[in-house]
Amino acid sequence: MKLKSLLISFLLSGLTNAFSQQKAENIAGAKGKLQFKISFSSATDAKPLTGRMFLVISHADTIEPRLQVGRYGTQFFGVDFEKLQPAQEITVDGSILGYPVNDLKDIPTGDYYVQAVLSKYTEFKRSDGHTLWMHMDQWEGQDWRRSPGNLYSKVQKISINQNHTQSIKLLVDQVIPPIPVPADTKWVKHIKIKSEILSKFWGQPIYIGATILLPKGYDENPDKHYPTVYEEGHFSLAPPFRFRESDQSEFYKDWTSDGFPAFIAITLQHPTPYFDDSYAVNTVNNGPYGDAIHQELIPEIEKQFRCIREGYARLLTGGSTGGWESFALQVLYPEFYGGTWSFSPDPLDFHNVEGINVYEDKNAFYKEFEWYKTPTINTRFWQTGDVRLTSKQRITMELVNGTKGRSGGQLDIWSAVYGPIGSDGYFKPLFNEETGVMDTSVACYWKENFDMRYYLEKNWTTVGPKLVGKLHVFAGRMDDFFLNFGVYHMEDFLIKTTNPYYGGSFTYGERGGHGWRPYSSGQLLREMDAYLKKVHPDN
Template sequence: MRSLLLLFLLPLSLAAQRFSVTLPASLAGTSLDGRLLLLLSTDDGAEPRFQITDGPNTQIVIGKDVEGWAPGSKQRIGAAADAAYPLADATQLPPGKYFAQVLLHKYETFTRADGHTVKLPMDRGEGQQWNLAPGNLLSQPLEITVSDNPKQVIELAFDHAIPAIPEPADTEWIKHVKIRSKLLSDFWGRDMYLGAHVLLPKDWERETSVKYPLAIFHGHFPADFGGFRTTPPDTTQPCEYSARFDLDCYNHIVEQEAYDFYRMWNGPDFPRVLAIEIQHANPYYDDSYAVNSENLGPYGDAITYELIPYIEEKFRGIGEGWARFLYGGSTGGWEALAAQVLYPEEYGSCYAACPDPIDFRAFTVIDLYQDENAYFLKSQFKTTERPGHRDYLGHVSATIREGNLRELALGSKSRSGQQWDIWEAVYSPVGKDGYPQRIWDKQTGKIDFHVALHWRENYDLSWIMRRDWPTLGPKLAGKVNIYCGDMDNYYLNNAVYLAEEFLEATTTPYYNGEITYGDRAEHCWNGDPTQPNAISRLRYHRMFIPKWAKTVGVHAPAGADLSSWRY
């Protein structure tokens, strides 16, 4: 009777928090801030931290913010107020057996130049991945049984930290650079760095008098130039199946493509350029989107005026706008087009494949300027969710609402490190609390039109080109090239159609570029009609570098050196 009375007197939220997590003093020398994540799975085929997806096979995550968590103390999690995915409520966890894991995504405090103090997860070399970030605290998966007893408390504890990732080593062909950015350091109030993988052209060390064009590859790709390798693949290694492409031994295919690219790069007929992959992970994502942002800082200026000139000076680049070109896919496709549009004279051409939405009238399947809700179609008597992911036949596996609720469980205040949140972090104005203003309510989907207008004026690339074409057009003519599958998994082709309508109608001057679509091609088709998407997505360098070299003479000034570096 006494225990029942005590339970009745406890706040309902505390009574529902059936999980208690210990922060061992051995793993924390001081109090910690971050996002506490409880991960639950009925599948022991992988750790729960690797099973949180937008798709139908996702497992469960429950998240809450923690501040000043003292070593040796406990936190409770599982209340109705805690964010949960895909559960509607953390207290609705069905009884049964689970594999449980806890993770603390650690936050750092930043005092920015705009006067705001914010707590964010700094990238630590992993590419802003909450489930891989070095230093994050973690527990080994533990089999538990959740009962229907509301008084049950399940004790969990961290038992290790994710280890550090070593810096990549230079090779004969690939060098790695890392510079302190003054612009970004001033903004963030602490040292901030930009980096790049640099692929040297054939005979770079021997031809010391030659200066080279710069091929700038944007996008979040973990391996140096697709795993550029100078030896054939080891086919004795076990095959790895790709569920995405339904291909067995896909790891061998990837390695063969990397080796084939090396042979082309080292061959007699490939253009000799400096190819770089920019590393610009930040406290919100593994890419900055290569533009200036109220929340991320002046990444566009830092890349264009600090990193690129440094690389050109160090590795004998030509160092002029006509001799720099941009290419990439998905995020990298948007970045390539954005940098070309916003810095039209600093870059000579762009090749944007499967770009993130470039016209916000088709922000995937949302019109940010006309729709009232991002999650649901307007209707008086029925509820229809907007799709978020499809396959090449149009079969939907996730909705926009589901993707956003997953992010909300992983991090509040746009801190999940995932796709919808980074768009918000880059494009939105700063809120009163120092974090990005929401483009829509993360729970309900209601769109904030004031925020949408800020997005349009600063980052809607199609709108910016339409608005500024009289002055921008002469600087962009012949430089804009876009490629997209017409069954892109994330409906990115919709925005390309709208941008194409404007570009094809231009006359003073005509944009004079290339826009093509792949029939039933998914994300991230890059314009190669001869290969399936599983292969073409591995051939960005070998496809776009020769394409640019064939047209460079159109944009080069009279007397420019177009021969010494070519072959």
């Protein structure tokens, strides 16, 4: 009897499990299929287009969904297309990668605002023999969300029910208008030129430019020439140092006051098909931006404005991207520039590139130890040190923005600047964006070409004498993106230099995050002025 009872119990248990499994399968089968069908209107463009289509989903429409996309922004998906005809539909469904949520089926049931954006690509037949399809910057700073000529749909409110099958249509029938260029004023002037050097490389017209801030008394002293400060950084048409004539800010009061150091301050515009900024150096992927800036743009600036055309009087500064540029330009053009004050620079060496150790990590997604793995951290909250983004999340976000390095994102531009060219003409990536696996050959290229510490170690006997006293670096020890570690590695080398000793400075904010600065722009310029008085050739 006992054996019989056990047998009956076993059979009932099996039936119960089978019933439960079937019930689960029935529930799963009842789950609906969500998809979006997106097309563009012939009224906006009658010809076939190549590019990338974006679907943006947001909780609110206080600003358009497309303008909410970002590193920490709202949900979006992206899909490439070639020779898309008007009215031909692009499908966004569960097969299309998204960010922050990767799969469309995982968007919670609820009410949302949706918008589609069509980013147009241009065919570039480069002088190196490669043909690439990329987005042509329209003087907006390589931003598909607001690039003039890109198409977008009107915002539509929808209800998503993941238990129902839904097919939602969106029509891209609006055109993003041109970016208004600020008018020249007494204080602020603008230059924009076609670069013959870059146009030849890219096979399309490429433009570079500058915004110039003039000192007090410039018009009243027509025979006086001034030292220049180049503030490097991301694309912007705004004046240097956030100078604004409308709000009587502290810097405006400083700049326009009697006795304030008289400089010509300059920001440069040099967007590329990869990013809003070229990093101002010659590279195999971006092209000869270093040559274009130093052989075309700066000579034009110095022709139109009364700059002192001597190396000691050309100073550099900038933060983040501009921090790396200002430091690298001083190192690579040691006699053309007279000194740099570089803040929170992008990695000056590559042992920590937003968490990734280029030289030791086997995978960009995680750190591997003897018995376990941990996710690589890309971004932290500087106030607490808590994780904000993992490396995998950051990499996925850029992949959703664009394949083949066309995201306009930070990791992609580093690969375009620091890395080699691939067989298809796009840059050869440091890591596989889907698996995270690192490519050691690319890591070696990064080191040999753009690791600034390694460059100085190799060349100190010849370059060092031209850099004495010129290198000044600032960083917060809690930099959001771990950029302080590259500064540490650079300092470790420079403070040990001899014949000559580097003679510069490193300054840290103990609890400072990304963008930490020990003083205002006005104070910085006063420090630069004091420095110039010491190094003036007449001294």
